[in-house]
Amino acid sequence: MDVTYLSDILKKVSDNSMDVDTALESLKHLPYEDIGYANIDQHRNLRTGEAEVIFGQSKTPEQIAGIVTHMMHENARILVTRASEEAYEAVKEVAPEAVYEKLSKIIMVGKIPVPKEEKGTIAVVTAGTSDIPVAEEAALTAEFFGDKVDRVYDVGVAGIHRLFGKIDQIRSADVIIVIAGMEGALASVVGGLVEVPVIAVPTSVGYGASFGGLAALLSMLNSCANGIGVVNIDNGYGAACLANKIMKR
Template sequence: MDSVELKRLLEGVATGSISVENTLERLKHLPFEDLGFANVDHHRKLRQGHPEVIFGQGKSIGQIEKIMIALLDKGNNVLVTRLSEEKGVKLCAHFPDACHHKDAGCITVERQPVEIIGRGTILVISAGTSDIPVAAEAVVTAKIMGNRVEQLFDVGVAGIHRLLARRELLQTATVLVVVAGMEGALPSVVGGLVDRPVIAVPTSVGYGASFGGIAALLGMLNSCASGVTVVNIDNGFGAGYAASLINKAS
């Protein structure tokens, strides 16, 4: 859509010949910015409620910087996931107001206040300390999307009393993200204790027969606890995003 067409559209709204609803529907698909190596989707927030998130793995520092600048220039807050510590440090040097979440492998730039729009609280649980990087990615994602987030780490089934001691916290959450490697049993346990949605996240943590998280993934997919849904291996971002959508709609 060029400036002439946009002007015609806005004039139609002003005169009443084009409805606001029709205009909104047309604008939902535009615009994007062609950087040569990436098409930055500037209207994703309009369509989905949150700006485009940058997946840092496989991108160069220069590519990430240019995408970040494009998003920031449009007044968006920025989340970059799947960053090595080296990349995170270099990006923070270029963007002094960036926050480096080293444990999550993410950086955020918040130039607009993050408004709390989630109706309840998202609780992120990890089975073990080794699962924290994936859980932390879910925490960072849910927070920048405007949610109150609590976290409960290292409460896996090898010491189930640690989880049961915090049962009141489980009951107060609107949606729970449960992160586990090894055999992936914890989401089933949590799912049997609460009447809220549980998003299970298998991690690649474990010994040989865990097959890089496949054992945990299959265990979670076969959970006998009702209300447990599963995202991909190590996908803390996807779990945090889905939890945010549920929390906003609840």
């Protein structure tokens, strides 16, 4: 961190030559914290409204725990995605209050905020039970960001009457995240039935010709229903981030 830069801003605030809002705007450009194997963006919260999230896949448990340790200096709440149980055990050593959601592979440090009733709802909808791990990554991320989440699972087009039985519940949401593997048709169907933004998440669920989610991805990108945005394969976290930004507007 550039201590001289920070001291200069604090001095300007103290002698009233800079107001607090301008100071916060300036602090958004402070540098990262270099801990050798990672450059932690400690000021992302100032720039974007949310702290940096740790992507746990391919990181060692020791690296994840080390990043959490340094992030705790600046952040009351920390989220780790794609984390293993071994990573959780390492994080618990530095943050005993950490919890691990095994299905979604998410580690959370700090309390999930209680959403305000007037804020609205994000519906997380899956085609099948096999899509729930990605759905839970989306749902827990959205809840971690302070959003109210309504889960509607296993309503895929193979038994479309199940969707119609839940359609009023789905329509009551302000943003809808639709998660589907195989041919990914559910996003297009839902998109044609609702008037709110739909975020489609293809999953890698399916037999060989699904090509690890590529078939669902292409189906969603080629949807004839309007108002659908598509994120990457299995990217529940990315869908929740987009939904949260929509909700903030």
